[in-house]
Amino acid sequence: MHPEALSDFTQLVQRHADLWYRVALRIVLDHGSAQDCVQDASIKMWSNWSSFRGDAQRSTWAYRFVVNEALSAKRRNRPVATADPAELAAVPDSPYFEADAVLTALYAAVAQLPEQQRLVFQFRYFDELPYADIAHILGTSQGGLKANYHHAVAKIKKSMVGLNLDLHSES
Amino acid sequence: MNLSTAPPKRRDGIHVPANFAAELAEQATRAAVAASQRRMRMRRLLWTATALAAVFAGVVLSLNPQAVPAVAPATELTADEAWSALEQGDVTLSDDELLELAELHGITTL
Numbered sequence: 001m002h003p004e005a006l007s008d009f010t011q012l013v014q015r016h017a018d019l020w021y022r023v024a025l026r027i028v029l030d031h032g033s034a035q036d037c038v039q040d041a042s043i044k045m046w047s048n049w050s051s052f053r054g055d056a057q058r059s060t061w062a063y064r065f066v067v068n069e070a071l072s073a074k075r076r077n078r079p080v081a082t083a084d085p086a087e088l089a090a091v092p093d094s095p096y097f098e099a100d101a102v103l104t105a106l107y108a109a110v111a112q113l114p115e116q117q118r119l120v121f122q123f124r125y126f127d128e129l130p131y132a133d134i135a136h137i138l139g140t141s142q143g144g145l146k147a148n149y150h151h152a153v154a155k156i157k158k159s160m161v162g163l164n165l166d167l168h169s170e171s
Numbered sequence: 172m173n174l175s176t177a178p179p180k181r182r183d184g185i186h187v188p189a190n191f192a193a194e195l196a197e198q199a200t201r202a203a204v205a206a207s208q209r210r211m212r213m214r215r216l217l218w219t220a221t222a223l224a225a226v227f228a229g230v231v232l233s234l235n236p237q238a239v240p241a242v243a244p245a246t247e248l249t250a251d252e253a254w255s256a257l258e259q260g261d262v263t264l265s266d267d268e269l270l271e272l273a274e275l276h277g278i279t280t281l
Binding site: 006008010013016017018020021025026035038039041042043045046093095096097098099122125126156162 | 181182183184185186187188189191192193195196198200202203204206207209218
């Protein structure tokens with residue numbers, strides 16, 4: 001591989017490792033698994049580096065690898081289904097996670113959402129990604145994403161009545 | 172006036188220290204490059220093995236041509252051999268075949 005490509009790749013990883021870890025952690029909810037996801041996603045990014053078509057930004061292209069890796073890891077490590085979904089862990093298990101009562105309640109509410117709504121909410125609310133980028137990452141239409149975000153916000157507001165959280169349901 | 176140098180609070184409550192992020196980036200880069208080098212080594216090894224196998228097969232075949240599966244030559248029979256076989260009663264022929272063979276053998280009367 002061209003040394004210039006390696007330099008670009010190294011810079012991309014250095015610039016985004018923090019974000020990739022947070023994205024992976026919010027999906028897999030485990031510190032070690034999130035680190036593995038970042039590493040495995042980076043391996044795949046580098047082996048596919050030359051196949052980047054430039055139809056999105058490199059960072060968005062890379063984000064997609066991290067999300068796919070985290071979703072695969074989550075499916076692999078899925079615990080035996082419990083009768084009550086609320087029994088499943090909702091907040092990340094990481095030394096770098098700090099939450100007050102409101103944020104803990106938000107994570108619990110997000111955990112109850114269907115996967116697509118959960119992902120859209122996280123990308124939009126936590127990472128403030130534009131819909132165009134989310135559409136590229138999830139391979140869906142922006143209209144569908146806006147609808148999903150709207151439904152997610154409505155459900156979260158409903159389950160967090162009385163808690164002060166600034167949620168804007170823009171579309 | 173805000174003189175705080177602490178990183179801004181993340182909405183998701185995940186505050187990654189800069190040294191952890193740097194270490195993670197280094198690990199990820201190293202793993203990616205190592206995996207790519209491993210893949211290239213494997214590919215090179217596979218090509219070398221394939222090339223060596225082809226060269227070996229070529230050498231074996233050139234030193235021992237009998238090793239080449241031969242196509243069985245078609246059996247050819249001269250008119251004399253056919254006539255002898257007929258005389259010895261080894262073959263039976265139809266009238267037409269007999270006439271044709273006699274013609275080939277230069278026999279005008281049977």
